[in-house]
Amino acid sequence: MSTLQDLNQVLSRKQAILESAGVEKQKQSGKLTARERVSLLLDGGSFVEQSMLFADAGVVTGCGTVEGRPVYVIAQDFAVMDGAVGEKQAKKIVKVLELARKTGTPVVTLCDSNGARVGEGAAALEAYADIFAHMARLSGVVPMIAVVAGPCVGAAAMTAQLSDIVLVAKPAGALMVAGPQVLASTMGKDLKAEDLGGGKTAVEYGAAHFACETEEKAIAQVKTLLGMLPANNLEDAPFAPEEDMNRLVEGLAAGADGREVITALADTGSVVELGKGFTGAVTALGRMAGRTVAFVYTGKGDTCDKRMNKITRFVRFADCYNIPVVSLVDSTGFELFPTIDRQMSVMKAASALVYAYSEATTVKVTLVIGSAVGAMYVAMGGSANADATYAWPGAVISPMTGEAAIQVMWKDQIKASQGDAVKAREELAAKYEAEVADGVCAAAAGLVDDVIDPADSRKMVIAALELLSSKRDSNPPKKHGNMPL
Numbered sequence: 001m002s003t004l005q006d007l008n009q010v011l012s013r014k015q016a017i018l019e020s021a022g023v024e025k026q027k028q029s030g031k032l033t034a035r036e037r038v039s040l041l042l043d044g045g046s047f048v049e050q051s052m053l054f055a056d057a058g059v060v061t062g063c064g065t066v067e068g069r070p071v072y073v074i075a076q077d078f079a080v081m082d083g084a085v086g087e088k089q090a091k092k093i094v095k096v097l098e099l100a101r102k103t104g105t106p107v108v109t110l111c112d113s114n115g116a117r118v119g120e121g122a123a124a125l126e127a128y129a130d131i132f133a134h135m136a137r138l139s140g141v142v143p144m145i146a147v148v149a150g151p152c153v154g155a156a157a158m159t160a161q162l163s164d165i166v167l168v169a170k171p172a173g174a175l176m177v178a179g180p181q182v183l184a185s186t187m188g189k190d191l192k193a194e195d196l197g198g199g200k201t202a203v204e205y206g207a208a209h210f211a212c213e214t215e216e217k218a219i220a221q222v223k224t225l226l227g228m229l230p231a232n233n234l235e236d237a238p239f240a241p242e243e244d245m246n247r248l249v250e251g252l253a254a255g256a257d258g259r260e261v262i263t264a265l266a267d268t269g270s271v272v273e274l275g276k277g278f279t280g281a282v283t284a285l286g287r288m289a290g291r292t293v294a295f296v297y298t299g300k301g302d303t304c305d306k307r308m309n310k311i312t313r314f315v316r317f318a319d320c321y322n323i324p325v326v327s328l329v330d331s332t333g334f335e336l337f338p339t340i341d342r343q344m345s346v347m348k349a350a351s352a353l354v355y356a357y358s359e360a361t362t363v364k365v366t367l368v369i370g371s372a373v374g375a376m377y378v379a380m381g382g383s384a385n386a387d388a389t390y391a392w393p394g395a396v397i398s399p400m401t402g403e404a405a406i407q408v409m410w411k412d413q414i415k416a417s418q419g420d421a422v423k424a425r426e427e428l429a430a431k432y433e434a435e436v437a438d439g440v441c442a443a444a445a446g447l448v449d450d451v452i453d454p455a456d457s458r459k460m461v462i463a464a465l466e467l468l469s470s471k472r473d474s475n476p477p478k479k480h481g482n483m484p485l
Helices: 003-018 021-028 034-041 087-103 122-138 155-161 180-187 193-197 199-204 215-226 258-265 305-320 340-359 375-380 402-409 411-416 421-435 439-444 454-467
Strands: 048-050 059-066 069-076 107-113 144-153 165-169 174-176 210-212 272-274 282-288 291-297 325-331 364-373 388-391 396-398
Touching: 034 059, 034 069, 034 107, 034 215, 048 087, 059 087, 059 215, 069 087, 087 107, 087 122, 107 155, 122 155, 144 155, 144 215, 155 174, 165 174, 165 199, 165 215, 174 193, 180 193, 193 199, 199 210, 210 215, 215 272, 258 282, 258 291, 258 325, 258 364, 258 454, 282 305, 282 454, 291 305, 305 325, 305 340, 325 375, 340 375, 364 375, 364 454, 388 439, 388 454, 396 439
Parallel strands: 069 107, 107 144, 144 165, 144 174, 165 210, 291 325, 325 364, 364 388, 364 396
Antiparallel strands: 048 059, 059 069, 272 282, 282 291
């Protein structure tokens, strides 16, 4: 057989793969095919597919560029055995993960799988184990982003959860422990995949960061995220054109909404919030004077375990890639729950939060915009856990709230007060917060770097980031710490 005949045979096989019955069925279901998703993500003509003729693996893999920057892609192909994972699929995926590790290149996974290839038995479990082991080792080396564009059931869902950022896209994206049929008997009611793990549900319960109305919007969001992240843990995030660092942020005062403060601090239109809708805490990527930063806001009032868990994971993610963390604190302390199990959960979450901030060696700048009570200040604003801490006038920095503190310090005065006891407590609490717990008192004691005009917050934070940009710090040599999870 001539070389030309061999080439024609190869081309014929590739065309047959592109025109298979499964591909047509995928289109009829309203979903994009694996290669259509890859084409939307990557720059035109940049995709170099690996092992295309190894088609029954049920996954499309390769590399290309997004806005000129290299990216590896893993796109599960639902047109082949419902994207089920087996030995062959694992082989293709692991090869990409290894290449990403060697080259320091981000990985985007487009998830669309009904789970394991049951017919392979234990070999299918071994396939998953191989994939997960490589993902775990790659974590913190290069950013990994997962787009759930179809069913992601059982062990398949862990592929998304082991990634740094998770997006779920309509019409079919769903993260589930088990399918609707299996869970119907367990939960005692019929539920659709959308109800069990669709975008809205996944974000609400903290299993995903974005719920996207279409696959196209999800992929567009991935491009935005990649543009804000470094390629790996040894590089800096790309810089955007600088915006005036001296721009004043007017109309802010102690107690302002943290989400509005983040928008005011950041370069115009640069903020991308992750996990919006999951707890009152805010975690977002944005830019300040062209530099990517990770914004954290505690949320107003008492801080619960879910808020702290959300912040903890985000801070660790930012630290992996040396992204500076800008923390906005307005917390009146821990939320107290009536059940022992939830109280214990708060205690564990607080310990993990303190651990995450203490362990992080990236630049950390904290702005107390309201209350910083108890462990929330210790974790996010204490000099051991923040390179620079600023407070606004009217900020409260204290081991406990004014109302609680006076019960300890001035209980005799409360008892001896004449007339309205409630009014007496309010007056004493205000006195404590003004004379003992005020940010000025903390600054006078050297515990806060400065009390600043809220309007100057942007230029002060950017100045701190610039000053600290050459920070070099590392933890003691060790295998890893034992985070209190």
